[in-house]
Amino acid sequence: MEALSLSTLIVALAEIGDKTQLLALLLAARFRKPWPIIFGILLATVANHALAAAIGAWVSSQFSPEVLRWTLGLSFFAIAAWTLVPDSMDEEDAGWYRHGAFVATLVLFFLAEIGDKTQVATVALAAQFSDTLMVIAGTTLGMLLANVPVVLLGHFAADRLPLNIIRAVAACLFVAMGLYVLLD
Structure with missing residues (x-):
């Protein structure tokens, strides 16, 4: 349950104000x-x-526990700093709109997540926790918790969220995770 709950919380907070949330809007x-x-x-x-978690599980099997601990701890610190930087949308994504709501969302979300902080966090979480299915479920739930309200409520929700405070809380969680990994 720790992998599920922590993955959900971290990704839900990190996703607020992220480019994929802007894409959902x-x-x-x-x-x-x-x-x-x-x-x-x-x-x-x-x-x-799932791809990110597979990479994280593979990475955890390739390194010694000490190297992995330092790599994960420092990765969480880097993600914390990255979380504080607001995202923007690329105009080139508009070409996918002609394929309809589902296909456009499927393709654009998948592509937008490549190299995104939530994907990197998923790699790190999967490297930390042995239950990759719970990590995938948690990070997916976190994405849905952050993006579904935006889809359902549109501008109403997005305009009223204190994004700077939420980014700071998410960054603090990533720093806490980094400290937890390094001091464990």
């Missing part, structure tokens, strides 16, 4: 069809985070 405004967008987010996240 744009898709919701563009298509006004929340369910295909939500299903696209779900499938794209499961696929992307």
